[in-house]
Amino acid sequence: xxxxxxxxxxxxxxxxxxxxxxxxxxxxxxxxxxxxxxxxxxxxxxxxxxxxxxxxxxxxxxxxxxxxxxxxxxxxxxxxxxxxxxxxxxxxxxxxxxxxxxxxxxxxxxxxxxxxxxxxxxxxxxxxxxxxxxxxxxxxxxxxxxxxxxxxxxxxxxxxxxxxxxxxxxxxxxxxxxxxxxxxxxxxxxxxxxxxxxxxxxxxxxxxxxxxxxxxxxxxxxxxxxxxxxxxxxxxxxxxxxxxxxxxxxxxxxxxxxxxxxxxxxxxxxxxxxxxxxxxxxxxxxxxxxxxxxxxxxxxxxxxxxxxxxxxxxxxxx
Amino acid sequence: xxxxxxxxxxxxxxxxxxxxxxxxxxxxxxxxxxxxxxxxxxxxxxxxxxxxxxxxxxxxxxxxxxxxxxxxxxxxxxxxxxxxxxxxxxxxxxxxxxxxxxxxxxxxxxxxxxxxxxxxxxxxxxxxxxxxxxxxxxxxxxxxxxxxxxxxxxxxxxxxxxxxxxxxxxxxxxxxxxxxxxxxxxxxxxxxxxxxxxxxxxxxxxxxxxxxxxxxxxxx
Amino acid sequence: xxxxxxxxxxxxxxxxxxxxxxxxxxxxxxxxxxxxxxxxxxxxxxxxxxxxxxxxxxxxxxxxxxxxxxxxxxxxxxxxxxxxxxxxxxxxxxxxxxxxxxxxxxxxxxxxxxxxxxxxxxxxxxxxxxxxxxxxxxxxxxxxxxxxxxxxxxxxxxxxxxxxxxxxxxxxxxxxxxxxxxxxxxxxxxxxxxxxxxxxxxxxxxxxxxxxxxxxxxxxxxxxxxxxxxxxxxxxxxxxxxxxxxxxxxxxxxxxxxxxxxxxxxxxxxxxxxxxxxxxxxxxxxxxxxxxxxxxxxxxxxxxxxxxxxxxxxxxxxxxxxxxxxxxxxxxxxxxxxxxxxxxxxxxxxxxxxxxxxxxxxxxxxxxxxx
Numbered sequence: 001x002x003x004x005x006x007x008x009x010x011x012x013x014x015x016x017x018x019x020x021x022x023x024x025x026x027x028x029x030x031x032x033x034x035x036x037x038x039x040x041x042x043x044x045x046x047x048x049x050x051x052x053x054x055x056x057x058x059x060x061x062x063x064x065x066x067x068x069x070x071x072x073x074x075x076x077x078x079x080x081x082x083x084x085x086x087x088x089x090x091x092x093x094x095x096x097x098x099x100x101x102x103x104x105x106x107x108x109x110x111x112x113x114x115x116x117x118x119x120x121x122x123x124x125x126x127x128x129x130x131x132x133x134x135x136x137x138x139x140x141x142x143x144x145x146x147x148x149x150x151x152x153x154x155x156x157x158x159x160x161x162x163x164x165x166x167x168x169x170x171x172x173x174x175x176x177x178x179x180x181x182x183x184x185x186x187x188x189x190x191x192x193x194x195x196x197x198x199x200x201x202x203x204x205x206x207x208x209x210x211x212x213x214x215x216x217x218x219x220x221x222x223x224x225x226x227x228x229x230x231x232x233x234x235x236x237x238x239x240x241x242x243x244x245x246x247x248x249x250x251x252x253x254x255x256x257x258x259x260x261x262x263x264x265x266x267x268x269x270x271x272x273x274x275x276x277x278x279x280x281x282x283x284x285x286x287x288x289x290x291x292x293x294x295x296x297x298x299x300x301x302x303x304x305x306x307x308x309x310x311x312x313x314x315x316x317x318x
Numbered sequence: 319x320x321x322x323x324x325x326x327x328x329x330x331x332x333x334x335x336x337x338x339x340x341x342x343x344x345x346x347x348x349x350x351x352x353x354x355x356x357x358x359x360x361x362x363x364x365x366x367x368x369x370x371x372x373x374x375x376x377x378x379x380x381x382x383x384x385x386x387x388x389x390x391x392x393x394x395x396x397x398x399x400x401x402x403x404x405x406x407x408x409x410x411x412x413x414x415x416x417x418x419x420x421x422x423x424x425x426x427x428x429x430x431x432x433x434x435x436x437x438x439x440x441x442x443x444x445x446x447x448x449x450x451x452x453x454x455x456x457x458x459x460x461x462x463x464x465x466x467x468x469x470x471x472x473x474x475x476x477x478x479x480x481x482x483x484x485x486x487x488x489x490x491x492x493x494x495x496x497x498x499x500x501x502x503x504x505x506x507x508x509x510x511x512x513x514x515x516x517x518x519x520x521x522x523x524x525x526x527x528x529x530x531x532x533x534x535x536x537x538x
Numbered sequence: 539x540x541x542x543x544x545x546x547x548x549x550x551x552x553x554x555x556x557x558x559x560x561x562x563x564x565x566x567x568x569x570x571x572x573x574x575x576x577x578x579x580x581x582x583x584x585x586x587x588x589x590x591x592x593x594x595x596x597x598x599x600x601x602x603x604x605x606x607x608x609x610x611x612x613x614x615x616x617x618x619x620x621x622x623x624x625x626x627x628x629x630x631x632x633x634x635x636x637x638x639x640x641x642x643x644x645x646x647x648x649x650x651x652x653x654x655x656x657x658x659x660x661x662x663x664x665x666x667x668x669x670x671x672x673x674x675x676x677x678x679x680x681x682x683x684x685x686x687x688x689x690x691x692x693x694x695x696x697x698x699x700x701x702x703x704x705x706x707x708x709x710x711x712x713x714x715x716x717x718x719x720x721x722x723x724x725x726x727x728x729x730x731x732x733x734x735x736x737x738x739x740x741x742x743x744x745x746x747x748x749x750x751x752x753x754x755x756x757x758x759x760x761x762x763x764x765x766x767x768x769x770x771x772x773x774x775x776x777x778x779x780x781x782x783x784x785x786x787x788x789x790x791x792x793x794x795x796x797x798x799x800x801x802x803x804x805x806x807x808x809x810x811x812x813x814x815x816x817x818x819x820x821x822x823x824x825x826x827x828x829x830x831x832x833x834x835x836x837x838x839x840x841x842x843x844x845x846x847x848x849x850x851x852x853x854x855x856x857x858x859x860x861x862x863x864x865x866x867x868x869x870x871x872x873x874x875x876x877x878x879x880x881x882x883x884x885x886x887x888x889x890x891x892x893x894x895x896x897x898x899x900x901x902x903x904x905x906x907x908x909x
Contacts, residue, residue, distance in 0.1 A: 021401075023401060023482075028500065032497070032500050032501045033501075034501065037485060040485070051484075051486060051487065053401060053482065053484040053487060054484065055401065055482040055483075056497075068389040068390060068391045068392070069391055070389050070390055070401070177500050178500075179499070179500040179502060201501065201502045202502045204502075205502040207504065234390075236390060432621070432623040433623060433625070435588050435623075436619070436623045436683075437635075438588060439586055439587075439588060439615075439617040440616065440635050440636035440639055440684070440687070441636050441639040442639040443609070450625070453625075453626075454625060537631055
């Protein structure tokens with residue numbers, strides 16, 4: 001048994017070692033939709049000998065991974081953290097490849113009357129209802145994830161301070177991932193902010209009973225970008241491998257996969273491809289939302305990736 | 319790759335990785351356990367206490383420590399082991415080493431004085447006496463191996479933190495169960511759970527049968 | 539054969555044996571007696587070459603044995619441990635272990651193992667798993683394991699503890715045969731001074747790691763019986779003399795005896811002896827009641843509760859019936875009885891539970907008949 005085990009382990013490891021591995025740090029809400037596995041499989045089919053390895057963790061940890069040089073690229077959705085990451089010199093060649101919208105979900109009976117309102121209005125009504133009722137009304141992931149960052153920004157826009165709200169009795173902290181938080185919301189009849197992918201999946205599986213109350217608003221836009229880890233800052237990263245995958249992500253093939261993903265199983269796509277929106281004319285309403293939300297300013301102009309943070313010529317920016 | 323192929327690959331990978339981890343832990347832990355069980359020396363009680371304490375080390379805590387060690391900026395980063403099956407084998411081997419050592423020590427310690435004296439008084443030399451002690455400790459050693467393998471294959475923390483749950487590389491049964499559950503694929507998670515349970519039970523049944531054969535063989 | 543000269547053994551701060559000098563002669567049966575913790579087991583382990591003395595010297599046939607050379611001592615001496623230790627395999631392979639360790643041929647192994655098993659009444663159990671046997675059978679197996687290699691010296695630590703009567707008889711017969719037919723030197727530690735009187739040529743009395751005395755004859759032993767009995771916790775041992783032979787004839791029969799300590803007390807016992815004898819009434823067989831129990835097969839005496847010693851669940855009740863008689867009863871029984879010191883009670887014990895041992899002045903019944 002020992003011998004068989006050792007031989008099997010040897011061949012297995014030898015097989016694994018022969019392949020070139022590109023490590024991509026990503027967020028759980030993105031990875032859990034299954035989109036990346038689809039893209040990775042498609043890419044591996046095109047590039048034999050390459051393995052795309054997704055390390056799925058919260059945005060905060062994913063960025064830590066990148067700073068430690070444990071991943072070669074990031075796929076994340078938190079413009080503020082991305083800007084900080086790049087400003088510190090860790091990341092280069094940022095490229096926005098997809099977007100969708102967060103949703104505010106809650107009990108079907110909607111006790112705070114937020115259905116069809118704007119996110120601003122909805123959050124204010126929820127806070128007011130919570131403060132009046134004294135019962136649990138809102139559940140937050142409270143885990144520094146991209147979704148949690150978005151939530152903080154939304155509360156800030158309504159003029160309420162997240163850190164103060166956290167202390168109030170109607171505000172529940174789940175400290176766990178999107179799926180678990182949705183289940184808490186469903187069981188306890190609470191409102192929460194969710195990414196559309198996890199929400200649709202859990203709803204389709206019959207795991208939760210929550211209504212999609214506020215969506216498709218500029219404030220709720222969720223923008224996914226790819227960033228390569230800067231090889232001049234972190235040695236020994238697989239920069240070329242990372243750049244080839246990022247180039248693939250914005251290719252027509254990958255963008256088509258993104259556009260269709262979820263249509264067959266959930267009845268509607270989970271993501272919208274971003275490249276065509278930003279390139280072709282680039283003056284649509286959504287394009288302006290993306291620009292104001294996820295572009296970085298450099299010398300008075302908004303860029304997807306400011307020129308100083310671009311390395312090499314991969315045809316990403318036209 | 320169909321879902322069935324994927325499940326099969328994950329199951330085999332779990333078996334190979336955790337089996338290798340348990341074998342590595344046995345290769346290192348068995349001699350340590352035997353020495354701790356047989357000999358009395360200064361610092362021995364501290365060592366046995368240390369190994370016993372480490373038995374309850376939370377898997378995520380070990381995962382974190384190993385992540386920091388194996389990280390490319392960490393002290394062992396040059397080995398480029400993070401997110402490889404090898405890192406997972408090393409991590410699980412370290413995780414179960416205290417179990418291997420402690421159960422072996424306890425067994426040998428219980429068997430040793432009386433069986434050793436018996437062998438010696440019946441005319442065996444020191445080497446034969448140690449062999450007799452080992453032979454009588456077989457049950458405990460098999461238990462130590464089985465407990466090691468079971469903990470290795472059922473742990474999640476190390477697999478997530480140093481394995482990274484990479485599809486086709488380090489995705490094992492427990493990380494798949496966790497992933498499929500967060501993805502809302504409850505049925506798939508449940509099937510993987512059933513596979514894991516079946517695997518652990520049949521492994522222990524096979525091990526029990528093997529123990530009887532080995533015991534018979536050792537007496538021939 | 540083996541001589542210990544001022545042997546001391548320390549276990550850390552504890553002195554288990556304190557400067558023991560002892561001469562064990564070839565071919566004798568030598569007994570060690572003394573209370574628990576007297577150092578009997580430790581002394582046996584030194585003799586068996588399993589433990590090097592902290593100081594002092596062990597000699598084998600006059601040759602000093604160094605701490606590095608215990609194997610030489612082990613070649614001559616084999617020990618049977620107090621708690622039977624067996625290998626996890628068949629009875630046959632257990633008994634064969636010593637022979638195989640010495641490289642005996644398989645033919646010789648088969649022959650000698652059969653012989654040893656027959657001797658201890660284990661012939662039918664050869665292929666049984668040793669650890670599936672009863673406690674008494676395991677003890678006999680452990681003795682067979684030791685004697686199969688025909689050692690010059692056999693050391694036994696409490697070899698008949700917890701054996702039933704048949705088991706004791708088999709073991710005692712085996713030891714008798716070894717000593718008298720093979721000339722094996724037998725060294726035995728025992729609590730049972732009466733067993734020692736049956737088996738041993740000489741007795742060494744130990745207490746607190748020291749040798750108190752080595753005695754040569756059974757008479758001397760018997761004179762010490764009461765003393766040792768008190769210290770050892772052995773009780774209810776009395777000297778008695780035949781008053782009336784109820785049934786007569788050879789073999790076991792009902793006999794009435796009178797205690798020498800208090801000749802107003804008579805008891806019925808089952809024995810084949812007449813004249814003076816030693817009797818022992820096992821304290822656990824003594825029943826205490828507040829009303830008399832009348833039965834032809836029982837002795838019933840009236841007495842007064844002299845002392846009640848409680849030790850966890852067991853109560854040691856000393857009843858003065860003219861001599862002190864100890865009864866071991868459970869705490870529940872005491873609670874049911876509701877007696878206290880000074881109360882009148884009745885003690886009852888079966889005739890068949892009284893052990894009878896010969897001594898000076900005892901005769902076998904048939905000899906008595908002839909005279």
